[in-house]
Amino acid sequence: MAKLYHVPLSPFCRKVRLSLAEKKIECELVEEKYWEKDPDFLRRNPAAKVPVLKIDGRTMAESAAICEYIEEKYPEPPLMPRSSEARYEVRRLVGWFDDKFHNEVTSKLLYERVNKKVTKAGFPDSGNVKAGAKAIKYHLDYMAWLLDHRRWLAGDTMTLADFAAAAHLSSLDYIRDVDWNRSEAVKDWYAKIKSRPAFRSILADQVPGFPQPPHYADLDF
């Protein structure tokens, strides 16, 4: 069975968990306190980051590379479209969320509020939190604009781009940092993706010191 070293609220781990679950690949989850730099973990990934996935007799790091590998080896159901043009759009959006959204929003809200406390790295920087709270509005508006002429973020089928976006938003939703009233289109999109069986494990996550808000796992939020 596959084994994923992860932390529950990491969007990069969640993207991999969603891909594995959608493709019905059974996977044991192992929480890894990567910031403690355990020598065994550093051997598995010298970059000292999660996710790290053991699958097919190999140990893999870097969530984008892992998801492309899963897609190539376990193509059903597909999370990438067929044409190069459509595949480009999926990868562009995965990059948008894992790079731009991550830097402007996730690192400024989730990392300040949760990671700093969990890793005992100090108190949230209020300037960062304020900047993150401002930036997420712009990103939600961008998603609303995309969803205005598409069923899913990258086109008419659900893809890895939706999982990348949902991974970030679900982690921020856990700490009540998403204003779902900002866009009906984004809310409907999230309700659709949240109700997929692949999302169940993510909705069951519990982080000590950060109780799950009541709406988080509610499919009719």
Added chain:
Amino acid sequence: MAKLYHVPLSPFCRKVRLSLAEKKIECELVEEKYWEKDPDFLRRNPAAKVPVLKIDGRTMAESAAICEYIEEKYPEPPLMPRSSEARYEVRRLVGWFDDKFHNEVTSKLLYERVNKKVTKAGFPDSGNVKAGAKAIKYHLDYMAWLLDHRRWLAGDTMTLADFAAAAHLSSLDYIRDVDWNRSEAVKDWYAKIKSRPAFRSILADQVPGFPQPPHYADLDF
């Protein structure tokens, strides 16, 4: 003809330039002062970043997504191996350089020394420069370790992983921040990649205010 909006020392632009040149795709280079946020440029890429590539009647952003697209549409000569396992390794290393190396080295040396001056964003932070100068040693050692049992970074053929790494190192070499005496293996690898025709345009780059050092374009440095 394709058109690339870029800045000369951006490693992300250089990776795309190397891919295009290796595949002999003709491309006009247009310098884009992305930090001035020209409305026309923002229309081309709302993320306000370079590279932006116009090709096949489309406008594309995000260097990783662009390179995968080029590879799919223009497969010869290949910059990705065939097997999913080998492709994973290429993508892992592209992620290593564009994420980890970028954060720990490029942003701390190149961005402090060059980008801050060019964009009039202040003076280099000496703490960052010191951290970058320390981190690059560790990365060169990691490359030496990889090259100890491989001809190229990801295996026995030259791939996108080599271009990603060479893109970062060549930009840092332009500002004399690479100690080529640290590893014979890395120096040999760079000499091999530097002497490819695809590298010529990069070796011809000139940045006002930052004269090219004599060894930079020397193939027998």
